[in-house]
Amino acid sequence: MANKSKTWKRQAAAKAKKRKRDKAATKAKAKTGSSSHAPALAPVRSENESSDRTTPVQFPYSYSRDEEVADISVKAPHVVILGAGASRAACLQGDAQGRKLPVMYDLIDTLEIGPLIPEALRSLDFESAYAAMRSDESLLPACEEVEERIFGYFASLELPPYPNVYDHLVLSLRPKDVIATFNWDPFLIQAIQRAYHVGYQPPRVLFLHGNVKVGFCQEDGVVGVRDVPCSRCGNPLSPSRLLYPIGEKNYQQDPVIWDEWRELSRALKSTYWLTIFGYGAPKSDKGAIDLFREAWGHWEQRQFEQIEIIDIRPEDELADLWDDFIHTHHYEVHRSFYDCSLARHPRRTGEFYRQQYLEARWCDENPLPRELDRLSLWRWLGPLLEAEGPEAMMSFYRKQ
Numbered sequence: 001m002a003n004k005s006k007t008w009k010r011q012a013a014a015k016a017k018k019r020k021r022d023k024a025a026t027k028a029k030a031k032t033g034s035s036s037h038a039p040a041l042a043p044v045r046s047e048n049e050s051s052d053r054t055t056p057v058q059f060p061y062s063y064s065r066d067e068e069v070a071d072i073s074v075k076a077p078h079v080v081i082l083g084a085g086a087s088r089a090a091c092l093q094g095d096a097q098g099r100k101l102p103v104m105y106d107l108i109d110t111l112e113i114g115p116l117i118p119e120a121l122r123s124l125d126f127e128s129a130y131a132a133m134r135s136d137e138s139l140l141p142a143c144e145e146v147e148e149r150i151f152g153y154f155a156s157l158e159l160p161p162y163p164n165v166y167d168h169l170v171l172s173l174r175p176k177d178v179i180a181t182f183n184w185d186p187f188l189i190q191a192i193q194r195a196y197h198v199g200y201q202p203p204r205v206l207f208l209h210g211n212v213k214v215g216f217c218q219e220d221g222v223v224g225v226r227d228v229p230c231s232r233c234g235n236p237l238s239p240s241r242l243l244y245p246i247g248e249k250n251y252q253q254d255p256v257i258w259d260e261w262r263e264l265s266r267a268l269k270s271t272y273w274l275t276i277f278g279y280g281a282p283k284s285d286k287g288a289i290d291l292f293r294e295a296w297g298h299w300e301q302r303q304f305e306q307i308e309i310i311d312i313r314p315e316d317e318l319a320d321l322w323d324d325f326i327h328t329h330h331y332e333v334h335r336s337f338y339d340c341s342l343a344r345h346p347r348r349t350g351e352f353y354r355q356q357y358l359e360a361r362w363c364d365e366n367p368l369p370r371e372l373d374r375l376s377l378w379r380w381l382g383p384l385l386e387a388e389g390p391e392a393m394m395s396f397y398r399k400q
């Protein structure tokens with residue numbers, strides 16, 4: 001393991017250097033107006049071809065943007081794991097009302113719940129402080145108050161009105177794909193509701209720690225948006241439980257949350273591309289890591305899958321964190337969502353994967369236009385949705 005880790009670090013450092021070289025080459029190409037993306041296996045010009053030709057070099061195996069838009073041949077899911085870093089990245093200036101998005105280490109200050117926490121624990125991060133409180137019976141009423149404040153704060157958050165990372169993430173995936181989130185905030189559902197109003201069918205969404213906006217009907221096993229009538233019995237869907245940070249989470253205790261984990265496990269077994277966006281995989285959440293490891297299997301058996309990590313932490317740290325999951329040749333680290341595969345090949349990462357990595361074709365990009373307003377963005381997506389036909393209209397809620 002130690003040797004593998006060292007080898008990994010050397011390879012990660014070499015890859016980081018290569019990426020810098022590639023970025024410089026990409027910038028140079030952009031200046032001369034040529035393609036901004038050079039896949040590793042793209043055909044190259046033979047040595048006896050003239051170097052002073054004036055017409056562009058033709059790549060017989062190229063895969064154009066139009067071909068990508070028309071191609072919906074891949075049915076396996078792209079799986080995205082979301083953590084608190086994704087919500088913070090989506091709302092750097094705060095939510096629609098300017099409320100800050102906390103991560104675990106600044107949650108106590110951001111939510112101003114310090115007075116509810118014993119003085120001796122206030123300097124700890126929320127995870128450690130809460131776990132300590134939970135283990136002391138005399139502090140259980142204070143724990144409940146903390147939970148109420150957290151639920152209230154997250155339930156009050158609203159996505160800013162203009163399209164942001166959440167809208168773009170949701171629109172870049174097809175109904176066959178899966179987003180599994182650890183976040184309690186309602187942004188994912190709000191982004192889906194915004195898209196849903198114009199008839200768009202989003203990917204499957206899974207809430208691994210519960211969510212303030214998710215409701216369920218225990219009798220019928222229906223999961224949906226909180227307070228919306230159950231499609232079977234008509235009663236409003238009850239709020240789901242939030243899973244709070246204690247060292248040994250038992251995901252199997254809550255049937256709704258356990259169902260979400262089982263669904264994620266199935267998706268991970270069949271995915272070709274895993275995107276981990278702003279999720280820190282805290283070591284204390286051993287249950288989550290064990291479940292991931294079990295579903296993913298050993299990295300040697302996942303040599304053909306692609307993993308990309310969107311995170312602002314140093315690459316070495318991320319490589320160590322995900323060491324058990326990553327095959328050396330198939331991972332990428334991006335600082336921004338807009339550099340990842342979903343933003344460069346929206347709704348077609350599977351088809352792009354097949355053409356680039358299996359067919360060794362030169363692939364054009366189809367970058368998601370991040371500056372467009374909602375109506376213009378919807379129009380831009382038109383040809384992609386049209387090509388998908390009935391698939392784009394698949395039902396969102398599996399059990400409804």
Ligand SMILES: [Zn+2]
Binds near residue numbers: 219221222231234235
């Ligand atoms: Zn019901």
